[in-house]
Amino acid sequence: MATGFHSVLRAMMRPQAWGLATTCALLGACNLTPMTTVKPSPAERPAPALQQVVAYLPNAASPVCAVTRVVDGDTIKVACSESQGNVRLVGFDTPETYQPRCDAEKRLGQQAKGALEKLLRTAHQIDLKRTGIDKYGRVLARVYVDGVDIAKPMIAQGLAVPYDGGKRMNWCQARLG
Numbered sequence: 001m002a003t004g005f006h007s008v009l010r011a012m013m014r015p016q017a018w019g020l021a022t023t024c025a026l027l028g029a030c031n032l033t034p035m036t037t038v039k040p041s042p043a044e045r046p047a048p049a050l051q052q053v054v055a056y057l058p059n060a061a062s063p064v065c066a067v068t069r070v071v072d073g074d075t076i077k078v079a080c081s082e083s084q085g086n087v088r089l090v091g092f093d094t095p096e097t098y099q100p101r102c103d104a105e106k107r108l109g110q111q112a113k114g115a116l117e118k119l120l121r122t123a124h125q126i127d128l129k130r131t132g133i134d135k136y137g138r139v140l141a142r143v144y145v146d147g148v149d150i151a152k153p154m155i156a157q158g159l160a161v162p163y164d165g166g167k168r169m170n171w172c173q174a175r176l177g
Helices: 004-013 023-027 103-122 151-156 171-176
Strands: 055-057 065-072 075-079 084-089 091-093 126-133 139-145 161-163
Touching: 055 126, 065 103, 091 151, 103 151, 103 171, 151 161
Parallel strands: 084 139
Antiparallel strands: 055 065, 065 075, 075 084, 091 161, 126 139
16 A cells, blocks of 8 residues: 555655755655645654654755655655655665664664764755656665765764665675674
């Protein structure tokens, strides 16, 4: 069964929705056609009073959406006025924090998660460019923090490797072992 968030994503994949390059268009927060008909059920809506905010998109002065959670070093949860969901950041891959293959991977994955959260919290401007949807139904997006692709500082800090969607590296053998 599709959620409101996934209905928005499907609507955005239609040709008439292409070209919407703003953050609000990414997740349907601007109530633009055809997304105005998408209404999540009450169970899908976050409770506003309980919603934590890591950062606002594109910025705190003119928020359209909010990053409500850093899931791990390369995935964030974004909530907009009528939809929310996980966004897989493209261009890099970080160690797993959920079901890591070894303790060292989990430790480095936690460091990557913390670094990503710090980059988002300290940013003056955050921009997302949707690139597609992955096999898990997550939005794929390139994220820019203050004009810089967020992959660059994550890779430069040694917390990530370049990634184009192919075979993922085994962090325990290739990196940590």
